[in-house]
Amino acid sequence: MNFEYSENEEKFRTEVRDWLKETLPDYLSEKVRKYQRLTKEDYELFMNNLSKKGWIAWHWPEEYGGTGWNAIEKHIFEEEIVKASAPRIVPFGVNMLGPVLIEFGSEEQKNYYLPRILNNEDWWAQGYSEPGAGSDLASLKTTAIDKGDYYLVNGQKTWTTLGHHADKIFCLVKTDLNVKPQLGISFLLIDMDSQGVEVKPIITLDGEHEVNEVWFTDVKVPKKNLVGKENEGWTYAKYLLTFERTGIAGVPNSKSALNHLKMVSRKSMKNGKPLIEDPLFSSEVAELEIDLLAMEIFNLRTVSAAAEGKAPGMESSLLKIKGTLVRQKTTELLRKALGPQALPYLPEQFDEGWNEMPIGPEYAGSIAKQYFNMRKISIYGGSNEIQKNIVAKASFGL
């Protein structure tokens, strides 16, 4: 065992850092740092840069355009893009659909879609959850009826993140209504501009529009858009979910939030002294840091053990649970550190180009909002309760 970064790994870190410094515009990292609303172009700018550099599909097998990085290099890369305040990589195409197509797609699909993902030509959305199918995803109701050379799709998907920007959506649909739910599901690729597709915004508790409902009314989908075999979509769906989960652990995000927390608690005052000098508060910060320290190693152990281009198995559920709790805890302590400064909420502060005086310190405005927003991470990607079911079922033999 050796927990030091090697010389090569440090060199790699410098390479990533220098590249980010060179290519990421200041205005964009400033927007990310200030939690300002990002436009579609903002996301695309960063992803196009990654594409040009050949780094967009960093966890794909090399033969398909992956980078061939090992687990440590991937970790370094993730850490550096968070540190540089780059926009997040929109995961639906490159992190979710890509691996599924590589594993289960036809040659034709791979040849058509994978290069388009590598070049950011399509903005993908995820069509999994439905109003009646959340934790129990297999109980979904959207149907795709075989009409010869096309499927006729009817139903509704929900919580579609950034679906209002999407060109295409991968959907779980019912193709056989007469069997056990898991056995009648298929994995279908749908053009968002098909006739009968409608996107409606969902406003979340923080007043923001990030997620959507997507409605399908008599949408015709060509048969060639079926991934893998009809009625075997559940296998592909689960395969994709292990990739989704691993990202949610968000170690780099928690590390950067922890640094932010330390900065804020040095600036916040309690009894005339910096809050960080309060023994009870600083103990809470220290325990959070210990949790995170352990989780970083847990995460690296898990990712290193997984084969190239594959996601870890049951451990990804454990990481998702702990990762979301740690991230939520950082937002909770940030909120607490602010005291009454957490109260004001100026929605316009998150618009690009807002240059009025903030209320209190500049960092204060987004903290309570982030705390409430982050409640979602223990719900989405399979709620933490569902992850516990997965782990118990997979490991205990009860």
Add this chain to the structure above:
Amino acid sequence: MDFSLSEERKMLQETVARFFESCYNDIKKRSEYLNMNHGFSREFWKESSNLGVISGLISPSFGGLGGSGEDISIIFELIGKSLCIEPFLSSGLLSSTILSSIKNPKTELINQIIDGELLVSFAHMEMNNRYEDHFVESKAFFENENWKLNGSKSFVINGDSADKVIISARIKGKINDKNGIGLFLVDNNQINNRSYNTIDGYRAAELNFDNINAELLCEDDLALECIIKANSAGALALSAEAVGIMQVCFDLTLDYLKTRKQFGKSIGSFQSIQHRMVDMMLEIEQVRSAVMLASSTFETNSSTRDKNISAAKNLVGRVGKLIAEESIQLHGGIAMTWEYSVAHYAKRLIMIDHLMGDADYHRDRFKLLSSN
């Protein structure tokens, strides 16, 4: 001991409950009220006055009909249940507490508050004084037979719509001296104020003032006593409000667990979920009990009053987080939406911990008061 409410108080409870429910029957109403000129419904406020809700917060010695710890708790629990955003805390309780606790009580102003005509906000917090009673940086000085104030106040609830503002300012000494503070009454039209909505859907303002004229209400020991009393009354009121909110969160969650079906049955039928509901239920009863105790000793004007209020507010902070987070988690995605009411209750419940002292502040204060 007797834990039941008197007939009179039960009547108060029923009348106020009916009225609040009829005005706040839909969570959308609240946003409508917030978007009004004053950040709340002036009509609702006047109607509250007519029904005796405001006078229920004020002692008969000053023209009110209540003002006991029990009265305050009953009314604020109902405010919590409906998430009312009218100035019950700022004008109805905090300002009237100060105006009635000074050497020459301002009974006439209190009566105008009771009538729903006059709004007075209490401006004590400053940007960096966190929750302390005696950290005051704004300055007061006597010049040409007049008191003048300089400085700024932060997070002043309803500070934009108030006709008058009670401001704490330092007459002498350092920022954290317990002596040398004065409380002053000021016409709000002299103050430069910047108003905004809070994350939990209330209206507040930042106040800036430069050599404005002020009337001295009290100074030194009495001023500090008034600040502590107002903050304690506020902490009690917010604790009672939190009880109302927690109950609504619990009821909404239980209701959802019964109707939401996954895996072919109601999600409430899973034991792991049931156990979490039991934890919530018992913690809410703990808070309710602590708030009842704190209301019963509210009128004693002693350290027992403040110790019991700190116990209640500390529990509210800790349990509030549990209830808010669990209500969202057990609902799932639906609770993350603006449209569904539970998110608004959860936000208020969490932000109550950022007003009048958080769980840490009241734990520290409890430690001090219980070691004496």
